[in-house]
Amino acid sequence: MTTADLAVTLPAPRPGRAARRWARVTAVRQRALGVDLLAIGLLVVIVLVALAAPVLAPHSPILRSGEAFLPPWSPGHLLGTDALGYDILSRLLYGMRSSLVAAAVVIASGVLVGGLVGLLAGALPGWVDSLLMRTTDLFLALPGLVIAMAVAAALGASFTSALIGVAVVWWPLYARLVRGEVRAWAVRPHLEAARLAGTPWGLRVTRHLLPGVRSTVVVAASLDVGGLVVALSGLSFIGLSSPAPAPELGAMAAQGMAYLLQAWWVPIFPGLAVLLVALVANLAGDGVRDLMRGR
Numbered sequence: 200m201t202t203a204d205l206a207v208t209l210p211a212p213r214p215g216r217a218a219r220r221w222a223r224v225t226a227v228r229q230r231a232l233g234v235d236l237l238a239i240g241l242l243v244v245i246v247l248v249a250l251a252a253p254v255l256a257p258h259s260p261i262l263r264s265g266e267a268f269l270p271p272w273s274p275g276h277l278l279g280t281d282a283l284g285y286d287i288l289s290r291l292l293y294g295m296r297s298s299l300v301a302a303a304v305v306i307a308s309g310v311l312v313g314g315l316v317g318l319l320a321g322a323l324p325g326w327v328d329s330l331l332m333r334t335t336d337l338f339l340a341l342p343g344l345v346i347a348m349a350v351a352a353a354l355g356a357s358f359t360s361a362l363i364g365v366a367v368v369w370w371p372l373y374a375r376l377v378r379g380e381v382r383a384w385a386v387r388p389h390l391e392a393a394r395l396a397g398t399p400w401g402l403r404v405t406r407h408l409l410p411g412v413r414s415t416v417v418v419a420a421s422l423d424v425g426g427l428v429v430a431l432s433g434l435s436f437i438g439l440s441s442p443a444p445a446p447e448l449g450a451m452a453a454q455g456m457a458y459l460l461q462a463w464w465v466p467i468f469p470g471l472a473v474l475l476v477a478l479v480a481n482l483a484g485d486g487v488r489d490l491m492r493g494r
């Protein structure tokens with residue numbers, strides 16, 4: 200038997216334990232990456248569908264379009280109608296759009312106000328830091344949901360009042376987060392070198408500190424979408440958002456509770472819409488966090 204024949208007949212060496220373990224880790228990471236990308240893609244689809252509600256909705260969300268309590272899969276009414284003959288699918292599309300727009304507005308205001316407070320507190324240690332953080336602690340010590348309800352009730356039931364009520368209690372979270380990140384970046388060697396080189400304070404903030412906290416803020420904002428959808432739906436559920444017949448997911452579920460046994464689809468579909476948006480948003484937020492951390 201020649202050397203060539205021996206090489207052909209001998210079995211290939213099995214990979215070592217470390218190689219097999221690394222292969223399993225790689226497979227798990229690939230599956231996790233696929234789940235993350237799928238969640239982000241689903242959220243993008245939901246956002247696009249919600250924004251296209253005026254085009255996709257088969258009927259007006261505030262005008263009677265059929266008989267009351269038509270069941271799902273009825274001709275012309277895929278998800279049925281409610282007690283007033285409103286098309287539930289059309290109202291769901293508009294309701295998801297208002298919830299996502301409201302979440303985006305609250306996140307933007309929280310990042311703007313809380314980010315500015317946290318940036319100033321972290322970059323200006325001393326009495327400025329103490330004053331801003333004690334004010335932030337005061338807001339954090341208050342029950343957020345109760346304060347949001349009180350503000351919305353004091354301003355009157357409307358979409359704007361609900362936004363203001365939630366925004367008032369949401370910015371301190373970003374202030375604390377940004378302040379911690381700024382303080383962590385401020386002690387790094389390149390920041391100290393820039394300070395010793397005479398770089399102006401404003402330039403150090405815009406060139407070094409802001410890019411350092413950007414990824415953390417993006418991750419926090421993406422994780423907040425689901426919680427904000429639930430919080431805003433809760434305010435509309437108890438009647439502190441837009442008055443009827445505005446298409447609000449929480450208000451639709453609350454108004455349909457009286458017909459739960461008679462027409463289950465009236466309150467169930469809005470609740471499922473809130474669940475779907477919040478769940479996909481949370482999974483997408485986790486995906487954004489993992490991608491930005493380079494998992």
